[in-house]
Each structure stands twice: as structure tokens, then as C-alpha cells.
Amino acid sequence: MKKTISLRVNGSERSVEVEPRTTLLDLVREQFNLTGAKLGCDIQVCGACTLLLDGKPVSACSVLAVDTEGCEVLTIEGLSNKDALHPIQEAFMEFGALQCGYCTSGFILTAKALLDEIPRPTDEQIRDYLAGNFCRCGCYQEIMQAIKNVRG
């Protein structure tokens, strides 16, 4: 029994039919072809599927699409515009805060939420806020440096 929902994705109004059990992650990946968010653990612990829902980071693997009616969803594809990357993306490249890149969209979006909430976070606040994102390549030191050095 499909249900029609309306939401804003990366600034565009979208209206779409979903099954009640469709996750937000499946919705953005399969119906909107926004594949920057990844399925890592499927149980809301690894952070690879992180999206911003009304500005707050969520594990899209564990959010039902039907619950996002009327919400604003930001994915990594919507973070930069054609002319310039977001300063967090620039900082991740400058400080080498990624290796394989599979966790990267989740880290960058979580970092955006953190910096929107706390513009000058302490090390402790960064550690706490990003404790739900795993980087198996182990770029944590570089991720810390990148977030502390975001310009603009």
C-alpha cells in the first residue's frame, strides 16, 4: 500500500510514492539516484548513511521515508553549488581527511550539523558529535584537523 509524501530534497520540492517500509536511504538512493549516502551497517551505528533532516544528522538507514513528510533533506550532493565546494569539503581535501571515501559524505554532513550548531567546537565536542561515524581507514586525526580548520 503505497503512500504519497512531499518533502524538500536539496532545496527542491519532491512528491513521491513510497511503501510504508521504505527507508529514507532507499528513497534517496533508489528513487532520487542520490547515491552519496552509503549503506554500511544497516542498524544506525556506522554513520555512512547520514543525511541532514531539517538540519539534524540522522541515520537514513533507520528512518522511514513516510516519516519525512514535509521535511527538508540535505544530502552530500546538495552541499556544494556548481561554482564552489562547501568549506568543509575543501578542508577534508586539504587535510587529507579521507582515504577510501565511503564514510566521507556521512562525516561531512555530520560536521556541517556540528558547525551549524557550535561554530567553534572544542576537541571534546568534535569527538562527541562525531562518535557515531566510523572511518575504517582510520583518518580520524585528519578529520579532527579538517573540522578545526574549516574556513568561512
Next chain:
Amino acid sequence: MELADIGKTFRRLDYETKVTGKAQYLADMQVPGMCHGKILRSPLPHARIKSIDTSKALKVAGVLAVITRDDILHDEGIEPYYGPVFKDQTIVAVEKVRHVGDPVAAVAALDTDAAEEALRLIDVEYEELPAVLDVHQALKPGATLVHESVRIPESGFADLAELKPVEGTNICTHFRLNRGDIQRGFAESDHIFEDTFTLPATQHCFLETHACIASVEPGGRITVWATTQNPFVVRTQLANIFKVPVSKVRVIVPYLGGGYGGKVYPKVEPITVALAQKAGRAVRVVLSREEVFYTITKHAAVIRMKTGVKKDGTLLARECEIHLDTGAYAEIGPRVAKKSGYTAAGPYKIPNLKIDSYSVYTNKPPAGAFRGFGVSQSAWAVESQMDIIAAALKMDPLDLRKQNGYNEGDKFVTEETLRAIGLKECLDEVAKSIGWEKHGARSREQRAGNGSLRRGKGLACMIKATITPSISCAVVKLNEDASLSIYTGTVEMGQGSETVLAQIAGKELGIPLQAIQVLGVDTDVVPYDLTTSSSRSTFHMGKAVQLAAQDIMHQLKQIVVKEYGVPEDKVTFADGKIRLPETQLNYAEVMFKRFGMQGGTLVGDGQVKTLVKDEFGEKSTSAFWFVAAGAAEVEVDLDTGKFKLIEYATAVDVGKAINPLGCRQQLGGAVITGIGQAMFEEIAYDNGQLINPNLVDYVLPSLGDMPPVIDPICVEVPDRNGPFGAKGIGESALIPVAPAIANAIYDAVGVRIKDLPLKAEKIYLALEEQKGKL
């Protein structure tokens, strides 16, 4: 535009596509007409399959194909048995299932829901068999056999030719290394130390699970998109299984979301191709997190180590027995065991050795390559026992290591000469970095922190080989506008290979990185490479790319000699220009001259093959050797056994840091992986059932587990054969982490933990025992 260079950090070529979420990993890809595959797995560790009934599954709407043993046994076009060393694996179980999660059947359907529904409707009748669940059980006389017999392929890896399963036992392979006179060595020793060290199975936990898309054309041509670190090995194995020439198999590899050894050799590819063949259309299989735990693990090990030492600390003799739990299938376990055996003496000169290293079959998921490849296991024992010896002899652990450690020109246990060995430099660097204090400089009490907190420091080091013999081929194309295209089989899985290969070619030819494209891996297009593993790509593929670039320079020179009539010795290269006595030419001008219009291609070829003998005619078990050291400072709570990692320093002899930031990433990342292995990672079993095959119960290191500082140090002792002196580094920094931390815990509170991971409860119980309370 800035020209490419060596020893300078360049922004990685794979970054922009990754930070914008545009990079396509396998699970992001679709091919036209693609359907979805799912795998039915054994619920039992060991059982005979009595019957499989797929009739109900086939009736599910949307189901296109179901495969079982009947499909692989009765198809003339399929060789059912495969495996990198022994042919002990099958696409789906034939007679028996040998571990929980062993594939029994697979379904292809229009959507994953239909495929899952069909899996539930496949009836399998099992006759449960006794299971052997660890190496002790497996080695008992009369133990149940995991394999009644094992098929040996006609041709296999040259370095493993002498290793065979021991019939009538669960011994998969037994590697022996004897040197000197072991009896005499012990007789002449003043002290003998005997310890047993253990470590559990762990999982790679790349965030990208194994996945594959396969399609089979009517003529039998196979195309797979694979999450593999060695596309050419997968190509060979698929060609053997499906009985076609390798030219009929095309393996395409997108960016990998991590590998760490867990994506070498066939994994999900054979079953996906079999499904695609039967379904008659492209099939995609993406494993769940749980399935990854059933697919490949790191070897658990039991290591008994007996070492004879002179009063002055000279190591004289070592007897070592290593039992590696290789699980239900050999996979690459035989080589892991061999490498463990080679390094059971550590990076130390020990004249008398008796080493026996076994890979042992058990009814557990297969174990294979994991960053560190057998050396993580042996080094846990070697480096822990070094500190046990130092403590007993009241020697400084750093001095003891340097006294016995390899120097330039020393003979390795295989009697070959070690060259370019920066071991002592690495040890000195990490010691300096964490403020190493000489043994006994201050007592434990003097170093005590607040209340129940005690601080200590420990270090460890290692030596590792790279896979030898091996092959890497590269092609570099110079285009008409003087831009460059690089064709290699090296898989970009996060290590930064694209950038390093571009730097090497760009440096040779004097071309900016912006004008260089490193192509993705497609076995139809790129020349042969053995594997992206064993820390080998910078050394081998880097050299092949360098040779290919030099080949282009040679061709350019010949064109200039011919077309401009300049003697060969007057033609030189600098900064992307060809200098002649009177003038200079850029590459595009020379290309125009050669082809008569704007167009044409110069193709440079580079081939690297390493042999079991080096250029001096000496035995060579490794094309280069890599060494590393690590040092940890910890703070242990005497009341609870909990400890904190205060600081960690890692130093690796990288030969030459081609991209320094890339090197530091590899070193720091390997340390994080090492911290997980040291402190909490462990696959837990209950009667052969994995009880934590998920990322909640199997704990990974996160930002919160990090020490405030990890100091990666690149020591540079150049290797004569590496490009610009570079060696491989991917695995090295990981290996010393666990023993360095265990040694620091001992230094802090005087308890020795010999079983990984270093959990607080083990330290607490050891502290209680020390107090005489237990």
C-alpha cells in the same frame, strides 16, 4: 601549472569526486536489465546436505533463477571446485556445509524482496555432523575432518608449491623452518623463556560490503563489476570455473570502499556469475554486513614460543609452533601461515631456529588475508616475549631490541641478505617521540598518577615481506596535447595509489598532475597486475609506471634524432621539454612532427617482475623488506583494569615518501586499525555460531577511542629497486600496535596479558592475581 614531483604532498586525484558524493562504488551502479541476487546460507557449522527442494521458491513471482549444487555438478561448462591455493571451495555447497554462513543456494529475482522470499521457501534437509570449532579440537587424533580430501590444482603459486594438506588430519598446511642447531642453541643459553600467546579472529569491516554485478553474453563472454583487490586473479579463477579463456572474462573494478586484504581472491563473484548465467540477465549481489562476517576473517592464532637467551641478552635459539585457524576453506591461509613462520624470529638475529607454522581447518568462516598477513599474529608473540625477556634480565626493552635487531647486510632467517633496513632508526624515532625513559630510570611508584592511575610506556617493532615472485605491468600513453593517460591494474581502495602513480609518471616526464589521468581498472584495457595487496603497489606498479614513462622518453628521443637530425647524446629532458643544443621542443611539437597532424599516440610499456632470486643471484623471498616500530604510553586504573591510550608514535621505513601526506594517512590509519585489534575487536562464537556479526556487537574504533596524538614518522632508507627509493607501507604501522600497548600496560602495572584483545577485565583479573586475591 605546477609540475608533478616526488616527496611533495599533492591533493589526491580521487578527492573531488569523493567529497561531493559523486564517486561511484559498486552498490551505486546499475546495468540495464539488472536483477538482484541473494544467497541462502548454512545455519549449521557442519552438516551433510541430504536434500534441497527449490520447487516452492521457483513459484515466487519475480524469481528468475535458483542455483543449487545440481546446477554446478551437472553442467559441463562449470568446474565446481576452485580456490587460490587448493580447490576446496565450491560456488554453493555440494556434499556438506562446513561453516555457519556457507552458501547453499542462491536466487536471482526482479527485486530483492522476491529474492528474499524465495530464500525462505527453499527447503534444505541437513544431517548435522560434529564440528571442530578451534585448532585444539581440530588437531586432536580422530577429530572430525572438515575435508575428507582436498583437490590440489595442477599449477599454483610458486612460493606455496611445497605446502600440501596432511591427509587424514585437519592440517591444511605445515610450514617448517629450521636453522642452525636448536638443541645446542638451548644448551648454550643462560635463560629459557616459554610462553603461549593467543589472538582471536577479527573482521576487516570495510564499510563497503562485498558486492558484484555479473552479466553473461550468449556466446559465453563474462563481464563482472567486482569489489576486488586483485581483478586479474578473479579473472583467472572465473575463467577456470566457467571454462573459458581469460580473454572472455572482463573484470571491472570501481573505487573500493576499503579492502585491507579482505577483498583479495574470489568472494561473491563466482556465485554472481553462476546466477547471471542461469537467469540469462545481469545480476547484482550486495552482501549484508552479517554476510561479510561469513565471507572472510583474520586468522585466530595460538603461538607457543620458547626462546633461549644469553645473560647479556643475546638471542640464541627459538622454537616456535604457530597454529592458525584457517576456517573451513584454505583460501590464502597457507601463505599466511608461511609468512607467520618466516617472521617468528621477528626482526632479530637468532642463529638457531625450529619453526613450525600450521594452517588448520575448522568449521568456522574462512580466514584469509588481513592487513599484516600473518605477521600481526607472529609479532604479537615475538614482541610481547621480548619485553618478558627484558624484564627478566633487567634490561631496557629498547636496548634489547637494538642489540639483537637486524642491521644492513645481515642475513634473514632464509639466509638471504637484508638490504635497506631502517629498523633501528624506526625504534629510535618512536622512542624519542614518546619520551622513552631508560629501564629503571624511575620506578612505577615514581611514575604514578593520581590515585589508582599508573602510567607506562612500551614499544614494539616488526619486519615484513612482500609477495614474491610477482608481476606488475603498466602502460602510459602520451596524447597529442602532451597529456598523459596511465593504465594499470592497481585498485584505488583508499590508499592513494592513483595520485602516487601520477606523481611518478609526471615526475619522469615533467608533466603537471592536472594533465594526467589514471584510468579505472578494467582487465580488458589495463595490462596484468598480480594484486593490490601486500603493500606492493607503490614499489611494483610505481616502478612499472616509471619504466613506461621512460619508454615514452626513449621514443620521443628517437623521433627527435630522426626528425631533427640531432645526435642522441645531445638530446636531454627537463621540466617537460626536450632540450636540443640550439633550441627546446615541447612534447606536442614533437608529436606533431611525428604524426604530421595533431593526433597520434605514443605508448610506453613498463614491466616489473620479481623473482625468487635477486639481481645478485641470491635467494629472495621478498622483493623488498619493510620495517616499522611503534611506541605507546598508557594510563591504567589499578582498581578497574581500564586503561587509556595517552599517546602513540609510529615510525615506518618508507624508503621514500612520494606523497608525504598520503604516507602519514597510511601510517595513522594502520595504527587506528591496530588499536581496534589491540583493545576490543574480536569475533565471538558460541558453538560455531557467530554471535556478533554486526557493527553494534563487534566494536570498531571511533573518534572517541583515539589517543589525542598519533605521531606518524617516515624514516627514509631508500630501496635500490623501488621508484625513487620507495618501499611499500600499507601494512607496516599496524603490526607493532598490540604488543606495544601490552608492553606499556606491563610497564605501568606489572601484569602481562598474553591474549588479545586487551580488555579491562583481563587486566583487572591479572591485577587481582598479582595482589594474591585470586
